[in-house]
Amino acid sequence: MQAKPVTLKVLDIVSILLLAVSAYLALVFAPTELVMGDVQRVFYFHIGTAWTALIGFVLAAVFSVVYLITKDLKWDRLQVAAIEVSLVFFLITIVLGSIWARPAWNTWWTWDPRLTTAAVTELIYIAYFMLRQGIDDPDRRARFGAVYALVGGISAPITFFAIRLFRTIHPVVIGGSNAEAEGGFAMTADMRVAFFFALFAFTVIFIDLFWNRIRLGDLQNHVEQLKLKVTL
Amino acid sequence: MANKVNTVIDKTVKASIRPHVRERARPSASFAKAVSAVVWKDLQAEFRSRELFSAMLVFSLLIILIFNFALELDIKTRQSVTAGVLWATFAFAGTLGLNRSMAIEKDRGCLDGLLLAPVDRSAIYFGKVISNLAFMLIVEIIVLPVYSVLYNVNLFQPGLLLVILLGSIGYVSVGTLLAAMSVQTRTRDILLPILLFPVVIPVLLAAVKASSGFLDGATLADVQMPINLLIAYDIIFIALAFMVFDSVVEE
Amino acid sequence: MITVKKLVKRFGLKTVLRGVDFDVQPGEFVALLGPNGAGKTTFLRILASLSRPSLGEVSVAGYRLPNEAAAVRARLGVVSHLPLLYGDLSAEENLRFYGRMYGIVDLEPRITEVLEMVGLDNRRRDLVRTFSRGMQQRLAIGRAVLHDPDVMLFDEPYTGLDQDASSMLDEVLKTVAAKGRTVVMTSHDLARAEELATRFDILSRGVITATATHKQLKRTNLLTFYKEALVS
Numbered sequence: 256m257q258a259k260p261v262t263l264k265v266l267d268i269v270s271i272l273l274l275a276v277s278a279y280l281a282l283v284f285a286p287t288e289l290v291m292g293d294v295q296r297v298f299y300f301h302i303g304t305a306w307t308a309l310i311g312f313v314l315a316a317v318f319s320v321v322y323l324i325t326k327d328l329k330w331d332r333l334q335v336a337a338i339e340v341s342l343v344f345f346l347i348t349i350v351l352g353s354i355w356a357r358p359a360w361n362t363w364w365t366w367d368p369r370l371t372t373a374a375v376t377e378l379i380y381i382a383y384f385m386l387r388q389g390i391d392d393p394d395r396r397a398r399f400g401a402v403y404a405l406v407g408g409i410s411a412p413i414t415f416f417a418i419r420l421f422r423t424i425h426p427v428v429i430g431g432s433n434a435e436a437e438g439g440f441a442m443t444a445d446m447r448v449a450f451f452f453a454l455f456a457f458t459v460i461f462i463d464l465f466w467n468r469i470r471l472g473d474l475q476n477h478v479e480q481l482k483l484k485v486t487l
Numbered sequence: 488m489a490n491k492v493n494t495v496i497d498k499t500v501k502a503s504i505r506p507h508v509r510e511r512a513r514p515s516a517s518f519a520k521a522v523s524a525v526v527w528k529d530l531q532a533e534f535r536s537r538e539l540f541s542a543m544l545v546f547s548l549l550i551i552l553i554f555n556f557a558l559e560l561d562i563k564t565r566q567s568v569t570a571g572v573l574w575a576t577f578a579f580a581g582t583l584g585l586n587r588s589m590a591i592e593k594d595r596g597c598l599d600g601l602l603l604a605p606v607d608r609s610a611i612y613f614g615k616v617i618s619n620l621a622f623m624l625i626v627e628i629i630v631l632p633v634y635s636v637l638y639n640v641n642l643f644q645p646g647l648l649l650v651i652l653l654g655s656i657g658y659v660s661v662g663t664l665l666a667a668m669s670v671q672t673r674t675r676d677i678l679l680p681i682l683l684f685p686v687v688i689p690v691l692l693a694a695v696k697a698s699s700g701f702l703d704g705a706t707l708a709d710v711q712m713p714i715n716l717l718i719a720y721d722i723i724f725i726a727l728a729f730m731v732f733d734s735v736v737e738e
Numbered sequence: 739m740i741t742v743k744k745l746v747k748r749f750g751l752k753t754v755l756r757g758v759d760f761d762v763q764p765g766e767f768v769a770l771l772g773p774n775g776a777g778k779t780t781f782l783r784i785l786a787s788l789s790r791p792s793l794g795e796v797s798v799a800g801y802r803l804p805n806e807a808a809a810v811r812a813r814l815g816v817v818s819h820l821p822l823l824y825g826d827l828s829a830e831e832n833l834r835f836y837g838r839m840y841g842i843v844d845l846e847p848r849i850t851e852v853l854e855m856v857g858l859d860n861r862r863r864d865l866v867r868t869f870s871r872g873m874q875q876r877l878a879i880g881r882a883v884l885h886d887p888d889v890m891l892f893d894e895p896y897t898g899l900d901q902d903a904s905s906m907l908d909e910v911l912k913t914v915a916a917k918g919r920t921v922v923m924t925s926h927d928l929a930r931a932e933e934l935a936t937r938f939d940i941l942s943r944g945v946i947t948a949t950a951t952h953k954q955l956k957r958t959n960l961l962t963f964y965k966e967a968l969v970s
Contacts, residue, residue, distance in 0.1 A: 516840060591824070596820030602788055603786065605811040
């Protein structure tokens, strides 16, 4: 069994550091927003986790296609890792979004496109794992997982656009120098620093967690192989 | 004399060639024939037992009943939720039909029987989609007048019927694919709604929006967007299912 | 007619078939024997094109699996221990459905011919769910020979049949095999296998451990041969 590669160990430490720095930037460095107050600081992490969850989501769909073409179980392990990490990050996004929504719009939940699609995607992920739970054969499990992840991968964006047919109260932040957009706000230079740093930090954290999870899957697979040798 | 000998030799030679050694041209079912065979078989079997159909119908009526008591609506509010109640009913009752249709194939090993036929796997998919769609549409056609009578609202508008058709196609296309998967897992029936509902939300959204529009007297131009979404969804997912169905039924 | 070279079948990490070599000439009736779990059903499913080999070469009726599976299916008739019949349809409706799926021309006379062959002509309009297990099995054989296949695969056809039904099945099997077809049958019933087959192969723990023709068995009997093959 291989020991943790040095790069990964370094990445672990770097990720923790980046998280700490990002937290400092978000909570201390960035100026307090005029209208919403301190709760707006949640925004930096909220976008950070949302962005990375989205990466995971796209990766999962790509892995589906690659697996279905190559039938190599390695891609299945990659997909499980991507979806698991993405699931957790979407959850954080939703919780942070909720925390932000309460003081900002006086509600714990808003049925706007982004938040709702995140929730629907969570449900798709959970369904994905429940599907896999009910299958014993590893090849079938991988095939069905890939098919469902592909179906979900196409359906979720359509859901997003479908909800946009209705009005949204989600703040339009990017490109929103128009602070009149409900709940929107313009970003100052300092805020931009915190914002982009958070994006960067969370991307690194995502890669770190993703890599760790893949390694976990590989180790699990290795254990299964060893178990089989023993029982023979 | 030489002729006769030749004929005798000819006949002996021909008789000694055992049939299985000769290469015979094999008729194979065309795609369309296979699809129609599957559809016809499903309709025929269902017509005999009417299990699926009566279950879906009764379930639909019960759901409408439950909504009636659960929502306690006055006449005004009722108008605005009609589309939603209808589509919620169809979504729930639909899972019954999808589950049962696939379970029949799985239980007696008939899925193997279908897979043994020298036809493209997608023929099985399309056959199943068409028969599932037929069952769903029949149930919907019956639910509409019942709902109309119970709530004194006219549901027989061509626009609404169009939405119901497009929405059902989308629902059944994805549903058949997912049912083919769920029926092969341990958790079977309970898994289908869990898999299906999150991914079929665009259909529900667009269908309810368009239905409400038509019920409020909108023209086709007004509800163009949700209708387009339904059409796009239908096309995308039928194409996707067509491509991946093999992976779902083969080993 | 059937050529199998070094066939390996894995389910995830479990290997069920470990390099099977199997060669059947046209017209042979092979009884494939072996203990439960030896891989007989898995093997038959691969020959039937219902399952893909992990490694190795398989060709049936001159066509390679899995690439030319459709051509194989047109020449193959399969009877498993499940009836593969629709209970709510009548005997003739079942045959009509399968006939259409196989693209048989002149279907109606063929259906009558087959029903007479399996002794179910008088029950042709009765629903299959009213049939006894023995009758269902006979109809299943009828379904399997409908398209006049060159190769027939039987997986434990005698399972669940009483004496009478088994005798009737004997007759049908003899008729079916008499037309020069190639047959592979798995069975636990050694006595029946000895009576019907021209050759006996033993599959144990994923490989063929022994094979003998009827002539070669003259000295010993099948039971002894079977036991010896399992020990090795």
